[in-house]
Amino acid sequence: MAPELVIAVDRIPSEGWSASFDLRSEQADAIARDRGWPRVDWVSGPEGNTRVLRSGGDVFVTGEVRAVVRCTCVRCLEGHERAVTEAFHLTYVTDIDATPGEHELRPEDMEVEALPGDTVDVAGIAVEQVLLALPDHPVCHPDCRGLCPVCGTDRNRAPCDCRAQTPDPRLAALARWMPSRAS
Numbered sequence: 001m002a003p004e005l006v007i008a009v010d011r012i013p014s015e016g017w018s019a020s021f022d023l024r025s026e027q028a029d030a031i032a033r034d035r036g037w038p039r040v041d042w043v044s045g046p047e048g049n050t051r052v053l054r055s056g057g058d059v060f061v062t063g064e065v066r067a068v069v070r071c072t073c074v075r076c077l078e079g080h081e082r083a084v085t086e087a088f089h090l091t092y093v094t095d096i097d098a099t100p101g102e103h104e105l106r107p108e109d110m111e112v113e114a115l116p117g118d119t120v121d122v123a124g125i126a127v128e129q130v131l132l133a134l135p136d137h138p139v140c141h142p143d144c145r146g147l148c149p150v151c152g153t154d155r156n157r158a159p160c161d162c163r164a165q166t167p168d169p170r171l172a173a174l175a176r177w178m179p180s181r182a183s
């Protein structure tokens with residue numbers, strides 16, 4: 001990882017520190033793998049910029065990240081590209097210069113994280129923000145018709161007449177039988 005994308009908290013200048021980043025897909029892959037995060041199919045790796053400010057032991061990281069990831073639609077199982085643009089505002093606490101009462105933001109007051117190793121890893125933050133922005137159940141299009149549960153046809157490509165057919169009488173009999181067994 002490029003060293004300029006990691007800064008130690010005690011080296012953040014008083015006016016703040018800025019960095020821009022443009023990670024290759026392989027770099028983003030390696031970062032996610034090192035941290036045990038889910039693997040995603042990067043079309044273009046995270047790029048954007050960040051600004052890091054420090055106030056006593058508190059560290060504020062803001063910025064914006066953009067990336068394109070290939071996702072699989074949960075309805076039709078087709079791959080599709082998803083562009084992510086995410087602004088982030090993160091607060092971390094460190095033990096540096098922490099004297100009682102100094103923190104403006106206390107961990108118990110706000111959702112803040114401790115900063116591992118007292119360093120800000122911009123590349124790791126960028127990858128994490130993209131992963132957090134991805135939907136749990138991606139769909140290729142809000143109107144995706146998905147696969148027919150009966151015949152498996154991709155209904156975006158070809159209609160099927162499963163719904164028009166009358167149910168198989170043997171299945172209808174089974175449907176009547178199942179609830180009575182369950183009760």
Ligand SMILES: [Zn+2]
Nearest residue numbers: 073076140144
């Ligand atoms: Zn779909």
Ligand SMILES: [Zn+2]
Nearest residue numbers: 148151160162
């Ligand atoms: Zn069908």
